[in-house]
Amino acid sequence: MQPSDWSFFYLLHTQPQVMQFVADLESEEKIMARFNTRSQPWSKEDNSWLTLSIVEKESGQLVGFSGFLSRWSDYKKAEVGFLFAPQFQGVGYGYESLKAVLEYAFLKCGFHKMTATVTEGNTASVALLQKAGFNLEGRLVDNYQIAGRWCNDLLFARFNQ
Template structure:
């Protein structure tokens, strides 16, 4: 099982025991405000289960990582990435509301970028963010991601078609 740490956080692959925390993230309206409409528990579990298989750098399924506070062991959020092409991957992250604004998003996104670029041979990371999610946009830009464009009416969410911002970060740009 993949495990590693950063200054304040510990990361490990998701296990079945993390289901209650994952569900709590998905049920939190603040966390999901720009992510998705409220799904059924069965739909949420289906998404969770795609992150449970054993992962290796060659895997084509989500690397699902639980983020925990090193000092307390308290779950902070989930993060990871999925290869979309041989050398290109999409990153994703959700942080529990009580951990917003503490720099955990930056620390954890840097850790995922380090893993993808330095250990997995990824050439490019991408992220798709619903337009209006300024906090996520700022986080991506702080790490070095660049806005590559807007996909107009790309995602049906909250009863209407939403635009998506697409961000990218090349390995050669990452520092």
């Protein structure tokens, strides 16, 4: 992720349609702090996010972000995450970027397990993860609150095999 990606990062994090299954909308200051943290140099040992900008080849336009939160030190695992602009959802960018992220994490970094946490009801993310070989490992009831409503989380995983 580059400093020039800030405006797009901010835009995605302030769109209710994008954030409905992710988290409550936050202030610009909190979004900026997240951006600054995620745009730092990354090492798998740091237990931090590797956030990658996803760019459309033909136009050079940013379409979303993908990456993972490393938990290398303790477990050699990581949690994947992705966020795409509404007009680029459901057209294959999520799957292509997730395949690339998994290849990098497993083959280049040597992670053992990749996980994903999905808010129940986010059928698009569930379908994407299953297409990429993730399996449902569990369901956490009333695990997270979005817009004052308790939500269940679905836990997915894929192993380096």
